Amino acid sequence: MTNFTKDLKNLVLNELLELFKNSSGNVKDKIIQIIKEKLSLQKPLISISKEETRTFYEITKTQIYAEMENCLGSHWSMNLIALGLYVAQLNKDQKTELQKRVSQEVHLRYGVKGLRILEIGSTGAIINIIRYISDIKVRQNYTFIEIGKLFDKILEEWQNITIFVKSEETINNIEIKIMNFISLKKPLFFIFAYGSAVNNTISTIAKLNNDDTFRSNGYIFYANTQYIGDDINKKEAYSCYFENIKGYGINLFI
Known part of the structure; x- marks a missing residue:
């Protein structure tokens, strides 16, 4: 696949339609093909x-x-x-x-x-991922193409940038996992905890924050607590994402 074709595939439908109006020959045929593929998906x-x-x-x-x-x-x-x-x-x-x-x-x-x-x-x-994508797009003023590439990269790296805390994990266990990501200088990582795992997760992050661990390693973090599920199965959900701003920022993903 040529770089030109890759660039076309990264465009949204409205952009492709606008480009289609001013195209001809093989380029026009290629745009039609990509539009059909996108509509099919x-x-x-x-x-x-x-x-x-x-x-x-x-x-x-x-x-x-x-x-x-x-x-x-x-x-x-x-x-x-x-x-x-x-x-x-x-x-x-x-x-x-x-x-x-x-x-x-x-x-x-x-x-x-x-x-x-x-x-x-x-x-x-x-x-939580949708809200992160929405937030970072506004903060960094990313275009559709840039934010699309970022989302694709998050999907590719998902298993390497997420921590799902289990209910039986101790504060020490959670801290070890977080410090491992920090030592690897991950540009972005997420932590999720549900139900009985929430309290230890919040306590761990509070401890590391009070110790100045995040700031001294160039990280900023954003946390959110909500309740998910219906009335019968409702449970507390905690999420937190970390961005490294000391030379390993979010732009490395794009």
Whole structure:
């Protein structure tokens, strides 16, 4: 694939349509092909039922989906963002059933990064990632293309930049994991904790912050606490993301 074709694929539909108006010959044919590919990716998955498709449509009208759409435009992942948000609403058994049903199709159509969105949805972390993407786009004034590349990179590096704290982990265990990421000078990493794992996670981060560990190593962090799930299964969810601003900033991802 040429660099020109790669650049075209990174454009959103509105940008491609505008470019199409002023193009001719082989370039025009290439733009038509890419537009068709993007439109095809926006179709619902074959393995999704009509009822689930209606739920997806409702999700695309929510504020959190609109936030991501405002960031990514017609990025290849938008159809899967709705899927990820849908998975996040399900209970454990429902998540397992849906993932078994759609994983193969998602992998065939979107590759490993598509499966990663499904995984992020199943952990409940997808809303936090959307809010991070929205926040960093405003702070850094990133374009659609830049924020799309950043999101792709987060998906690629997901397993290497996340800590999901287990309920049985001690403050010492959590601290070791965080310090490992800091020693590796990760430009960006996330911590997630749910239910009984929240208190030890907050205590660990507070301890390291009071010890000046983050600032002295060039990190800033942002934390958020919320409740997820329905009234019966509601649980506390804590998320925190860290950016290294001492020579290992977020621009390394782009």
